Amino acid sequence: MIAAGATVAALQAQTGYPQRLDPLDNRILICHALGLTRVGLITQSERMLTADEAARLGALLQRRLDGEPIAYIVGQREFFGLPFNVGPAVLIPRPDTELLVELAMERLPPSGRVLDMGTGSGAIAVALAHSRPDAAVTALDVSPAALEVARGNAALNQARVRFLESDWYSAAAGERFDLIVSNPPYIASGDRHLSEGDLRFEPSGALTDFADGLSALRTIAAGAPQHLEAGCWLLMEHGYDQAGSVRALLAAQGYTEVQSWRDLAGIERVTGGRRP
Template identity: 45%
Template sequence: MQIKQAVKLSNQLSGVSESAQLDVELMLCHLLDKPGSYLFTWPEKELDPKIVEQLAVMIDRRLKGEPVAHIIGMRGFWDFDLEVSPHTLIPRPDTEVVVEKALQLCTKKHARITDLGTGTGAIALALAYENPEWTVVASDFVPEAVQLAERNRARLQLGNVEVIQGSWLEPHHGHYDMIVSNPPYIDPEDPHLAQGDVRFEPLSALTAEDHGMADIKHICEQARSYLVPGGHLLFEHGYDQGPVCRALLDSLGYTEIGTQRDYGDNERVTFALWPGSTCA
């Protein structure tokens, strides 16, 4: 079978995926260990029968709804690829907005940053990648997530990142110039949890009580004791949670509160400055 014929197998996925051809191209690139340009440069190249067999197995898994990222074990984020697993969320493009806003807000050359609930390490690693002189601490409650983030850190050779285990700010010491997070923010009753890729992701990383606000409230309250005066807090949230997040931060004494929209023009990342010293 030629590469161009293999790509056409995406027709099998047309009823399952809105990006069927891209899904198959990603699988092929993974199996061939080649970039996407290879498929278009050599469309008539004959594939090894073993590759065709492996592709068929992958397509079958995708037909059952399994995310491509889990099938190939990797997902692109920022300027690199990250290993993923069913123990963590799959990094999504909109989360890059967290990274972009963090880079805008913190202009210190030698900043101390933490990423709470780091999962694959996506946010922490992107910030450390862009600022080699920053010290970044990535934490997660799930042991498997900590191990995964550490593997990604080691593979990217980012020596300015430390990965630790613990619930939110509980394992942290000292103060930070910035606290970032992509916490669980979906209401447990949200019907979208039964649709698409999220069916294969851990509910603990997706849902929170109090209509999705429980973990956000906890982080906002506790962060006051861990931010330096003039330090920033920013976090990802649901498309309709911007107003309640801004009101929450205002009630807790934060200032310079705002919300950044994602690539779909939805309110996605809310940020604020902590003006005080430490909170009792």
């Protein structure tokens, strides 16, 4: 129970309500509930909570103790140095996906056209458009709710992105691009991770293909040659144990220079190839 009259310093020391929380989560929630910056948390450490503030903070801490992701509670997550608004309609952007953005920027030619498939919060497309304002960035998603979030994030970060509601390539019929990127659903149906941690709260359709975990990757790989200029790259994020399978499916479809890249944890996280 959070008591009115408790000081900010006392709450930080408490680290939890009524159980222990991660200290960083505790600090983030205190800042969010009280409208404080990290500096303000220090300079106002002896500030006493009002009854309303205590109730608001207590509710937020309980949501976290119930397992709700911290990003959904505060409504925002940083990705590639940019703020992104998030909610239950979209996946929470993760640092692992920054590798996909870095690889994409290395392979996107000046004034190039890039297609982001299954954009979700818009993290990949907005990061690319923000970092490469010369590029023409198109982002697709089948979910109208996700596209609404993505458009808001493009506006928030002053990034120019064309968003289209689309079941994979359908809305891009007849168009060609210099690069295609995607972080599609790749968790296999029935995988225990879907019922653990933050994944319990994220949209299942953005996490799993409700099959073997490779069906979306197959669809993207099969359709990309019709939308890629010759010699241009397809890059796809995938699961920690799927790199070999994704390399095999790209090689079987005639892609060249097929390879995988490791994330900061040393896991093969992104695989790609070039259209012949």
